[in-house]
Amino acid sequence: MNGKEATIKLGNAILTHVTPLLFVKGSEEDGYEVLNNATGGFVDTGKSKLLVTNAHVVQAFDEKLRAETALKLVIGSAGKAFAVDRSWLKDHYKKPDLKLDLATFALPEDFDISRFGKAFYRPASWPPERAKSGDFIVIAGYPGGHRTQAGTTATMRTNVIADPVSTVNDVVFVLADESAERTLVKVDPSLGDLGQFGGMSGSPAFRFRQDGEYDLVGFLNETHEGLNAQVRAVHADFIREDGNLDYGLLPY
Secondary structure, three states, rough: HHHHHHHHHHHHHHHHHHHEEEEEEEOOOEEEEEEEEEEEEEOOOOOOOEEEEEEHHHHHHHHHHHHOOOOOOEEEEEEEEOOOOOHHHEEEEOOOOOOOOEEEEEEEOOHHHHHHHHOEEEOOOOOOOOOOOOOEEEEEEEEHHHHHHEEEEEEEOOEEEEEEEEEOOEEEEOOOOOOOOOOOEEOOOOOOOOOOOOOOOOOOEEOOOOOEEEEEEEEEEEOOOOOOEEEEEEHHHHHHOOOOEHHHOOOO
């Protein structure tokens, strides 16, 4: 198995916990259009079943909602779509400085995730252990540049990033491809250039262990220009078992 095949296999292993988040405008009568998209992760802390993404995703949605009052935030997968009720928003960092770029939605107990072909990631205990320098991280998400729409149907395609952790601080960890050796794979080989990572905001990041098992460690929240640029992810342990954010962990 070569590096590309291995990366796709690892990405497929975690995709069951990953969903596109679509900004959808329109109506059944006039048709629907996807304006933007981000990514989110399904997490079961043991006490809360959550949809997690970035705070800047929620802020961007709210900004567009002022101009498009019928705009919906939609989970889309397996040929099905479901609007996320804004009242499910459990917590998100509200300040523009985005020091803690996380947002959590508490999903109803009767929310049937299986109809989207997805499953909650549930660790043995919560909070999860933080990523450390050298840990091997796999991130899968849905870049907007590879989204296509035909009629009312949007087709989402996955990108997978696999890299070791280069640096860690009190809020984020960084994947820096300093030697331009990053394994980054387009799962659909018919696509052209991979392009930028826009749309992958909120993608859950998993640490893979030697035994092939994986642990949630964070959520991608920032990338720089270029395919070999730094990728930053917020530590997942800022999320408490009840779905609220633990602001007391912020160092400033």
